[in-house]
Amino acid sequence: MNSNLYGLVAEFNNPDDLLRAARAVREAGYRKVEAYTPFPVHGLSEALEIHDWRMPWLIFLGGVTGCVFGFLMQWYTAVIDYPWNIGGKPYNSWPQFIPITYECTILFAGLTAFFATIFLNGLPRPHHPIFNAPRFERATSDLFFLCIEADDGMFDREGTEEFLRGLGAQLVSEVEK
Amino acid sequence: MDNETSIQSSSSAPENPAIAGLIEGDQTFETVTERIVSVVLSQSKHKLPWWIMTAIGFLLFNVLGISLTYLVFKGVGIWGINQPVSWGWAIINFVWWIGIGHAGTLISAFLALMRQQWRASINRFAEAMTIFAVMCAGIFPALHTGRPWVDYWMFPLPNILAMWPQWRSPLMWDVFAVGTYFTISVLFWFLGLVPDFATVRDRAENPIIKYVYAVLSLGWRGAASHWERFETAYLILAGLSTPLVLSVHSVVSFDFSVGIVSGWHATIFPPYFVAGALYAGFAMVIMLAIPLRVWYHLEDYVTMKHFDWMAKMMLTSGLIVFYGYIMECFFAYFGGDYFDRRMMEFRQFGPYGWAYWVLILTNCIIPQALWLPWVRRNLNWLFFISVVISIGMWFERYVIVAVSLTRQFLPATWGYYTNTIWDVLVYLGTFGLFTFFFFLFVRFAPMISVFEMRDLVWRRFHFGHHGHESETTEMEHTTGTAEA
Numbered sequence: 001m002n003s004n005l006y007g008l009v010a011e012f013n014n015p016d017d018l019l020r021a022a023r024a025v026r027e028a029g030y031r032k033v034e035a036y037t038p039f040p041v042h043g044l045s046e047a048l049e050i051h052d053w054r055m056p057w058l059i060f061l062g063g064v065t066g067c068v069f070g071f072l073m074q075w076y077t078a079v080i081d082y083p084w085n086i087g088g089k090p091y092n093s094w095p096q097f098i099p100i101t102y103e104c105t106i107l108f109a110g111l112t113a114f115f116a117t118i119f120l121n122g123l124p125r126p127h128h129p130i131f132n133a134p135r136f137e138r139a140t141s142d143l144f145f146l147c148i149e150a151d152d153g154m155f156d157r158e159g160t161e162e163f164l165r166g167l168g169a170q171l172v173s174e175v176e177k
Numbered sequence: 178m179d180n181e182t183s184i185q186s187s188s189s190a191p192e193n194p195a196i197a198g199l200i201e202g203d204q205t206f207e208t209v210t211e212r213i214v215s216v217v218l219s220q221s222k223h224k225l226p227w228w229i230m231t232a233i234g235f236l237l238f239n240v241l242g243i244s245l246t247y248l249v250f251k252g253v254g255i256w257g258i259n260q261p262v263s264w265g266w267a268i269i270n271f272v273w274w275i276g277i278g279h280a281g282t283l284i285s286a287f288l289a290l291m292r293q294q295w296r297a298s299i300n301r302f303a304e305a306m307t308i309f310a311v312m313c314a315g316i317f318p319a320l321h322t323g324r325p326w327v328d329y330w331m332f333p334l335p336n337i338l339a340m341w342p343q344w345r346s347p348l349m350w351d352v353f354a355v356g357t358y359f360t361i362s363v364l365f366w367f368l369g370l371v372p373d374f375a376t377v378r379d380r381a382e383n384p385i386i387k388y389v390y391a392v393l394s395l396g397w398r399g400a401a402s403h404w405e406r407f408e409t410a411y412l413i414l415a416g417l418s419t420p421l422v423l424s425v426h427s428v429v430s431f432d433f434s435v436g437i438v439s440g441w442h443a444t445i446f447p448p449y450f451v452a453g454a455l456y457a458g459f460a461m462v463i464m465l466a467i468p469l470r471v472w473y474h475l476e477d478y479v480t481m482k483h484f485d486w487m488a489k490m491m492l493t494s495g496l497i498v499f500y501g502y503i504m505e506c507f508f509a510y511f512g513g514d515y516f517d518r519r520m521m522e523f524r525q526f527g528p529y530g531w532a533y534w535v536l537i538l539t540n541c542i543i544p545q546a547l548w549l550p551w552v553r554r555n556l557n558w559l560f561f562i563s564v565v566i567s568i569g570m571w572f573e574r575y576v577i578v579a580v581s582l583t584r585q586f587l588p589a590t591w592g593y594y595t596n597t598i599w600d601v602l603v604y605l606g607t608f609g610l611f612t613f614f615f616f617l618f619v620r621f622a623p624m625i626s627v628f629e630m631r632d633l634v635w636r637r638f639h640f641g642h643h644g645h646e647s648e649t650t651e652m653e654h655t656t657g658t659a660e661a
Contacts, residue, residue, distance in 0.1 A: 015635060022238070037402040038206060038376070039628040039635075045405040055409045070353075073333055077341035086345045098348040106417050106424075107357040113417070116365040117410040121403045124395035131398065137379035139399045140372065142206035142631075151650050 006129035007032075007149040007175045009136075010169035013043025015041040018144040021167040022047040025148065028163065032152035036130065036145040038138075058107050058116045072102035104169055133175045147175065193640040194380075200633050209630040210376060211476070213623050216473055217377050218386070223620055226472045231616040237609020244602040245316070249325055255599040262582040262594035266385040267321040269574040270604050272429055273457065274314035274611075275355065275452070276570065279422050280458020281307030282362060286418035289411070295486055297629040298478040301373075302469065302615075303462050304366040305624070309614045310461070311359045313607040319353060347431035361421055365414045368407070371397050372625040408536075422533055426451045432575065439520040439608040440581035443508055449501030456494040457570035458488050460563035465615070467560050469624065478625055482556050488553035491566065492544060498573075499541045516586060522577060523584045528593060532576050539569030 012018045012025040020036060022044060022169060025033050035044055078084070083091045118124070130136060130147060139145055146169070147162055162173045194470065198380060200207075215220045258265040281303035288296035319328055332586055381387040397403070409560045427447035431598035432448035441655050463484065470479045509521030524533050543565050546552045553559065579594045 016639065024612055036399045037401065037404065038210075038220075038399055038630040039372075040307065040404040040408050041401070044305045044401050050400055050402045050405045052406050052409070055406055056413065057608040059410075074344045077333060079359060082339060082341055086343065087210050089345060093345055096345040099347075099424070099431070100344060103350070103357040103421075105430075106421050107353075107360060110364055110414055110417050111356075112359040113410040113413050114368055117368065117406045118395065120406055121400075123397065123403075124392075126396050128396065128398055130400075140376040140379045140397070141186075141210045 004177050005150045005157070006132070006175040007147050007152075007155075008157075008164060009130070009133045009147040009173055010143050010164040010167060011133075011135065011173075012144040012146070012169055012170040013142070015044075015144055016135065017168050018146060019043055019047055021164075021169065024167055025146065025163075030148050030152050030160075031151035032155075034050050034130075034147050034149070035134070036139040036147070038140050038142060038144070041144070050095050052120060055113075055116055059113045060113025062110035062116075064081050067101055067105040069108065070104025071097055073104075074100060123153050129175055129177045132177075133174050134171070180403055191636050192637050194626065194635045195640070196294055196633055198480060199297070200478060200630070200637060201480055202477040204477065204630075204634045204637075205348075206631050206634060210380075210627055213627050213630070214373075214380055216619075217621060219560075219625055220620075224472070224474070226468070227616060227620065228478075230612055231620075234609050234611070234613030234616055238607055238613045239609070240602055241606025241609050244250055244599055244606050245320055248320055248599065248603070252323060253323055255597060257596040257600055259587055259592070259594075261590045261592045262579060264578055264582065265594055266596050266600035266604060267317045269453045269571065269578050270607065271314050271317035271321075271573050272432075272574045274317075274449075274458075274607065275358075276426060276431055276454030277461045277567075278307040278310035278314065278358070278362070279426055279451070279454040279460045280462050281305070281310070281363075282358075282418050282422045283458070284462065285365060285391060286415040286422070289415040290419060294633065295483055297482060297633050298465060298475070298625050299462065301366075301369065301622075301626045302422075302624045304362065304369070305615060305618045306461060306465060307362050308359070308366060309611045309618075311355065311362060312614070313611050315322065315355060315359065316603075316607060318348075318355070318499050318608075325597060331483075343551055347428060347435045350428045351432060354425045358383050358425045360423060361414065361418055365411075365418060368411060368414065369626055370622060371395055371627045372399065372407075372467075373626065375399065376627055377623065399656070402631070420453075422449055426454045429469070431654075433581075438585065439514075439516040440505075440509075440577065443505060444500055445504050445508070451493045452497035453570055454492060454575060456498055457567055459491040459494065460566040460570075460615065463487055463491070463559055463563045464567070467556050469619070473619075473624070475625065478630060482620070484559060485550070485553045486557065488547050488559060491563075492547040494545045495540065495547075495566070502537070502541065520581060520584060523542065524580045527584065529576060529580045529583070532572055536569055536572040536576055539565045540573060543569075584636055 007079075010021060012021065015037065018037065019041060022033070026048060033048060033134055034036065035048060037044065069096075075092060075094075077095075078097075080090045086093075089096065130145075133145060133147070135143060146164075146167075148155060148164070154160075161172055178244075199445060223421040228455055253267075256267065281300075282294050284301040284303040285307075286299070312394055319325060324326055330336070330340070332348065342352075371394055373395035374390050378390035378394050381390060409486055427450065430450035434443060435439040436442060466479050466484070466487075470476055506521060509517045512518070523529070546562060547556070550560070583593055584591055
């Protein structure tokens, strides 16, 4: 058993073939599967049963934090710390605090959305074993890849390769770590 | 070389009606990638027009630097502002530039939410336009303060005076609105660029170029789990950006409408400003799209259908702006407030009357030509009308700012406003910043979203039942033949 093996990768030249293959691979019981595509393929995340539920919640939390922070910042400074009579308005002039609260909500939510995507994706990451796959530089242009990792429970060097070949891949190859 | 599977069928195949007309010619994943990314990877694709625009931009950018330095050194007295018109070209230019930025966000964010496919080829450079427009706009609030070196007082930083910003002022709301808008725009734009930078990285041959784009792409590898998070974030950012656009220009309009100045204190200002922003913004997008598609051979991606629809968006927002003008007249003449009525009379027949009628001509009359389909599809006329609208929208802010301030409540305070050469130079300088940065963007980043174009290429001929095999016709499937 080659301990330097990251996995087996199948290459396709169109998203439909990849989608079919992805479904077949999941149905066969493989779990450590990843696909690599040059654009987001509709239906692929359902086929691979990928859904990161943390994203929407994190972003929501970010927005709530922004809202609370924006309002508290204004309330504390204008009501507690240095209250000042502006145009005869009450110190806690909450209608006038709304625009900034609103903007802070959006700012924090947006920042969370961006950084959550990057960091939950494990990026920035200069190197990954999949870059060793042949022709992988075309994964960002016109080729679609499906990779079954070697530490998947059902992985078998010959059996998995035969299975992948039967799925309509135009090339199946090993990926070194 | 592996056989080039026809990703698209022959011309007899049915085209997806949702995408027909948005992408033309025989396109494959490779052709769209090559056409757009090759522009980034070779200087030879940038011919004389790029050099001229970049040179002019750089020149004017330096004019900006000189003017701003002199401004900080001498003070805002070098501008024509005085009593009673203490807000002049600076605020006009600020509102003008911010307004232009809004169309980019609308195209990027709002059309994404509405699942409008026609945004695919225009959203990247429209978002870039937004970012550079907001940069230009931000110069004015920062430098129109009499003492720009204490601008940090606008932020809630603890200081030895124990003072805090005055939260109840629209000018403070502007700080947060424009700051948030700039930040979110940059994040949204950069997020969309990450996969395309990865494409440039993978196609670059020069090792230094490869390294630079590798860093910019953050190691993106197109993993499905990554795309899933990407799409979630993109959609949510689009959902956040849309109300942000509405709120930012509403807050900008509050700079005027929250005050009591006649001609400013109108509730129609927020929606009317937002519509005006989109109006000028679409004009700018069109003015950028027309030369870019010729210079970089993007006619297959930015098609006449795109221009037709952008022209319709422009016409729609123009009609809302026209309605705004009519309502202002209505409020003034029907409202019963003496000062409002006199303000309207001054606006139309007073010393600035000429500006008002220029405004009506450029914003209301001339753009009605866009009702005609042949005008919308004639790029020369469209460019001309877009220039006219840009000028008109500048005049709108000029009329709003200058007239209302020259004729305030007390006749003793009346005065006339004349700009100085420095007002003009700073404004020209911002054109330099915009042009220079925009053409650097064109040089170094894919100006059309490549991954979205690939999606269009695929779905142009492959559509049908969701989740199942799509209705393809003569597409050849290569079977599992291993290639050497």
